[in-house]
Amino acid sequence: MAQLGSAEIEALSHVQSLVEAFKAFDADNDGKITTAELSGIMGSLGYSPSEQDVKAMMQQGDTNRDGLLSIQEFIEMNTKELELGSLATSLKAAFDALDVEEDETLTGVELHEVMGTIGITLSLEDCQNLIDSLDVDGDGAVNIEESKLLINSLL
Numbered sequence: 001m002a003q004l005g006s007a008e009i010e011a012l013s014h015v016q017s018l019v020e021a022f023k024a025f026d027a028d029n030d031g032k033i034t035t036a037e038l039s040g041i042m043g044s045l046g047y048s049p050s051e052q053d054v055k056a057m058m059q060q061g062d063t064n065r066d067g068l069l070s071i072q073e074f075i076e077m078n079t080k081e082l083e084l085g086s087l088a089t090s091l092k093a094a095f096d097a098l099d100v101e102e103d104e105t106l107t108g109v110e111l112h113e114v115m116g117t118i119g120i121t122l123s124l125e126d127c128q129n130l131i132d133s134l135d136v137d138g139d140g141a142v143n144i145e146e147s148k149l150l151i152n153s154l155l
Contacts, residue, residue, distance in 0.1 A: 032068040
């Protein structure tokens with residue numbers, strides 16, 4: 001069985017951290033980060049960027065130009081220097097395998113089993129942590145829409 005390398009595990013961990021950071025930035029839990037939310041969280045972290053710096057950060061990541069950062073834009077903005085294609089391909093294969101079963105949700109146990117089926121060794125704990133970090137609605141599983149976030153951010 002193939003095993004994820006340390007670079008791939010580090011990349012997964014980085015994406016998980018970004019999802020958690022996004023959740024912290026998104027104070028009203030609407031799935032978008034506003035300029036005010038970005039400025040506020042940076043201030044709480046001890047940074048004092050100018051209004052122009054915050055606007056420049058927003059413009060850098062706001063690819064659809066709606067004045068907000070979606071979670072996908074936030075992850076893309078913070079991962080564009082990483083080589084994540086092979087990891088995304090592996091995860092997409094895992095989610096595709098799940099979709100064949102027409103379950104439309106993925107738990108940590110299911111992810112662990114599917115990853116093993118496609119020849120990738122990832123601990124159950126890592127799989128559960130990944131699911132927990134992407135579980136937007138708090139139901140203990142990742143639905144197909146939530147899973148697209150991770151896969152698209154890695155492509």
